[in-house]
Amino acid sequence: MGKRSLAGIAGIVAIATLLSKVFGLLRETAIAAAFGTGPVTDAYGIAYVIPGFLLVLLGGINGPFHSAIVSAVSKRKKADIAPIVETVTTVVGIGLIGVSIGMFVFAEPIIDLLGRGFLETDVGAVSRQIAITQLRIMAPITVFACFIGIGFGTLNADDQYWLPSISPLLSSTAVIASLGVFWALTDGDISNANNVMLGGIVLAVGSLVGAILQWLIQVPALWKSGLGRLRLRFNVQDPGVRDVLKVLGPATLSSGTLQINVYTDLFFAAFVPGTLAALGFANLLVQTPLGIVSNIILVPFFPIFSRLTDPAQWPELKQRIRQSLVLVALTMLPISAVIITLAEPIVTVVYKRGNFDEEAVQLVTLILIAYAVGMFVYLARDVMVRVFYALGDGQTPFRISLVNIAVNAVLDFVLFNLMGPAGLVVATIGVNIVSLVAMTVLLNRKIGGLPMADWARTMATLTAAAAVSGVSCWLTLGGLTSLIGAEGFLANLILMTISGAISLATFALLTVVLGIPEAAMLAARIRQKFGR
Numbered sequence: 001m002g003k004r005s006l007a008g009i010a011g012i013v014a015i016a017t018l019l020s021k022v023f024g025l026l027r028e029t030a031i032a033a034a035f036g037t038g039p040v041t042d043a044y045g046i047a048y049v050i051p052g053f054l055l056v057l058l059g060g061i062n063g064p065f066h067s068a069i070v071s072a073v074s075k076r077k078k079a080d081i082a083p084i085v086e087t088v089t090t091v092v093g094i095g096l097i098g099v100s101i102g103m104f105v106f107a108e109p110i111i112d113l114l115g116r117g118f119l120e121t122d123v124g125a126v127s128r129q130i131a132i133t134q135l136r137i138m139a140p141i142t143v144f145a146c147f148i149g150i151g152f153g154t155l156n157a158d159d160q161y162w163l164p165s166i167s168p169l170l171s172s173t174a175v176i177a178s179l180g181v182f183w184a185l186t187d188g189d190i191s192n193a194n195n196v197m198l199g200g201i202v203l204a205v206g207s208l209v210g211a212i213l214q215w216l217i218q219v220p221a222l223w224k225s226g227l228g229r230l231r232l233r234f235n236v237q238d239p240g241v242r243d244v245l246k247v248l249g250p251a252t253l254s255s256g257t258l259q260i261n262v263y264t265d266l267f268f269a270a271f272v273p274g275t276l277a278a279l280g281f282a283n284l285l286v287q288t289p290l291g292i293v294s295n296i297i298l299v300p301f302f303p304i305f306s307r308l309t310d311p312a313q314w315p316e317l318k319q320r321i322r323q324s325l326v327l328v329a330l331t332m333l334p335i336s337a338v339i340i341t342l343a344e345p346i347v348t349v350v351y352k353r354g355n356f357d358e359e360a361v362q363l364v365t366l367i368l369i370a371y372a373v374g375m376f377v378y379l380a381r382d383v384m385v386r387v388f389y390a391l392g393d394g395q396t397p398f399r400i401s402l403v404n405i406a407v408n409a410v411l412d413f414v415l416f417n418l419m420g421p422a423g424l425v426v427a428t429i430g431v432n433i434v435s436l437v438a439m440t441v442l443l444n445r446k447i448g449g450l451p452m453a454d455w456a457r458t459m460a461t462l463t464a465a466a467a468v469s470g471v472s473c474w475l476t477l478g479g480l481t482s483l484i485g486a487e488g489f490l491a492n493l494i495l496m497t498i499s500g501a502i503s504l505a506t507f508a509l510l511t512v513v514l515g516i517p518e519a520a521m522l523a524a525r526i527r528q529k530f531g532r
Contacts, residue, residue, distance in 0.1 A: 021288040023172035028284045029350055030179050031203070036355030037277035037363065040199045043127040045276035046115040046266060047134035048207065050103060051141035053262065054096075055148070055171075055211055084240040085154050085222070086233040089147060091241075096146045103139040107132050114263055117270030124273060130200035137204035144211040151218040155225070163221055170217060171210030178206025246392065261408040261431060265424045268416045274363060275421045281351060282367035282425075286339065286375055293331045294379055301383075305390035314447045317387075322455060324383050326518040329462045332376040334507035337470030338500045339372035341477060345492040345499075352489070363421070370422040374429030381432050384439040391446070400438045404431045458516065465510040473503030 035041045103110065111118075111131045118124035118131070148167075155163060182202040186195050219230065235241065269275040301324045308317035339346065344365045352361050385397045408431045415423030444450045476499040484491050511519035 018292055020166055020168040020172070021291055023169045023176075024284065024291075025288055025350065027172040027175045028281060029353075030176050032281055032351040032356045032360075033354030034179055034182070035199060035277075036357065037274040037281075037360045038196070038355065039123055039127040039273075040130060040196050040203065041277035041280065042118075042124075042270075042273065042275075043130035043134060043200055044203055045280045046111060046118075046127070046270065047131040047138065047204065049114060049262060049266060050110070050135070051138040051145070051207070051211075054142050054145035055214075081154060081240075083233060083235055084238060084244060085150060086231055087235045087238060087241045088244050089150050090232050090234060091236060092146050092150070093143060096143045100139045100142040103142065104136050107135040107139070111135060114266050115270040115276075116267060117272070120271060121273055124270065126196060127273075130197055133197070134200050134204035137201065138208050141208055141211045144215045147215045148211070148218065151215070151222055155218065155221060160221065160225070163218060167214045167217055170213040171207070174210035174213060175203065175206040178202045178209070243392075246394070260405050261428070264405075264409050264412050265428070268412055268424060269421060272421065274360070278360065278363045278367050278421060279424070281347075281364045282371055285346060285350065285368055286371040289332070289335045290375060290379060293328065294382060302386050302390060305387055309391050311448075317447065318450060321383070321387055322451070322458075323518060325380055325455065326458060326462075326516070328379045328383060329376055329459055330511065330516070330519055332379055333462055333466035334469050334504055336372045336375045337466045337507070338473055338503050339375075340369050341470055341473040341503070342496050342499055343368045343372070345477075345486070345496040348492045349489060349496055366420075366422050367425055370425035370429075374425070374432060377429060377432045377436055381436045381439070384436060384443065387443060388439065393446070396442055397435075397439065400435050403438075404434060407431055407434055461514055462511065462516065465507055465514065468510060469503045469507035472506040473499045476502045 031041060031044075111128060115124070115128060115131060118128040152163075152167070179202070182195075182199055185198065185202070186192065189195065265279070266276065269279055301320065304320055305317065308314070308320065344361065347361050347364045347368060351364065352358075388394065388396050408427055411427035411430050412424055415427045417423070419426060440450070440452065444452065477495055480495050480498060484494060486492060486495060508519075
């Protein structure tokens with residue numbers, strides 16, 4: 001695995017990602033306290049869809065730009081990397097400058113398309129005006145997302161993991177600082193209705209500054225490592241460039257189809273004031289553990305997948321796929337059980353302050369439970385997507401995602417009418433299940449068979465263990481609530497901490513007793529990292 005072991009990479013990524021996610025939670029807590037589930041957060045939920053998608057998917061770890069770069073340059077000599085990176089950055093960057101200009105010019109119709117429900121209420125009309133202004137401010141994020149994704153993919157391929165994993169901290173810090181500026185500009189009167197537009201503008205500016213900082217921090221590292229400079233290069237005939245574009249095109253289109261599903265969700269959510277904000281707050285709470293585990297697993301495993309593409313190496317590739325999926329289950333299933341059981345205390349502790357009231361707590365709690373149910377499927381699907389990318393096949397995930405556009409639209413319509421806002425999350429879970437099953441079946445054919453019966457037995461065992469741990473969490477929560485109640489920050493923090501710890505300990509004990517090999521490996525790595 002080059003200079004560092006898989007465990008060493010996972011440790012670096014885990015620490016850096018944890019810090020970034022903590023600051024992400026602080027950012028969302030600050031936004032919730034400042035704006036609650038009011039018009040500013042609803043507007044931001046719509047306006048940030050496109051630039052945020054590009055920043056996370058294209059500029060983020062495990063996004064298509066990152067995946068395309070890693071799959072191509074990890075197989076090449078270091079001296080050959082800089083021309084590839086500079087050419088891809090030039091070609092794609094020029095295209096995305098045009099996209100950014102288009103977003104600025106057509107911000108109003110874009111917001112009307114995404115947030116049609118804004119036109120149905122007076123509060124929505126206020127959100128609409130704020131969202132249009134925010135989108136125009138944040139349009140340049142499109143270009144910086146490209147630079148970030150390419151640069152960080154290159155650094156990962158060069159065995160540099162700390163900087164890409166820690167960089168989102170800068171974005172969160174910029175947003176938190178912008179809220180401090182808003183507080184100062186309004187003399188602390190942030191809940192005044194006359195200040196909502198200013199609040200929306202400051203929030204958008206903070207997001208743009210955060211993206212710029214994420215890009216700037218990687219530039220010196222790339223220069224110092226000889227991996228590319230800020231220069232125009234159009235060497236599109238380079239085989240390495242063509243390898244990148246071969247994966248990048250389908251991967252970006254596949255991610256784009258996922259974004260169409262997000263648009264569909266937002267279309268329905270905009271009809272109910274507060275839903276957009278609640279979806280964002282709940283999503284952040286599940287994205288924190290998802291992001292940490294995703295980076296720990298996908299970042300070190302993807303280069304390994306990319307080096308095991310020869311048919312003679314497929315037995316080891318299958319072993320690595322199983323290993324990554326079981327590690328996902330070992331982490332995500334018990335966390336899901338905890339979040340489902342402790343959703344209300346979690347929301348209360350993290351968000352309930354300032355303008356975030358009890359009504360907002362109940363709405364976000366319901367959505368959080370729905371999100372938690374699908375955490376394992378979400379990440380397992382991502383693992384399978386990366387396997388196809390490593391094999392140089394971006395078409396299969398793309399075709400599956402095309403089918404899922406129709407599946408998502410139908411499920412959104414049916415489940416939103418049956419379940420309200422939580423139905424949109426359940427629809428997404430359904431889409432992820434379809435994707436995971438389809439990719440598993442197709443990969444089984446592609447690489448000469450997978451030991452699916454063995455995998456299924458392991459997953460069923462871990463699911464049962466997670467269910468038992470969830471019951472232990474529920475029983476502990478009930479007992480503690482009868483003793484100390486469930487009112488206030490401190491009581492909920494105690495409920496959450498003790499019940500969650502007992503649940504996770506129960507799951508850990510069960511996996512060791514059941515003899516899951518990856519559980520012993522995970523425990524050994526934890527002892528290695530923290531037991532000294």
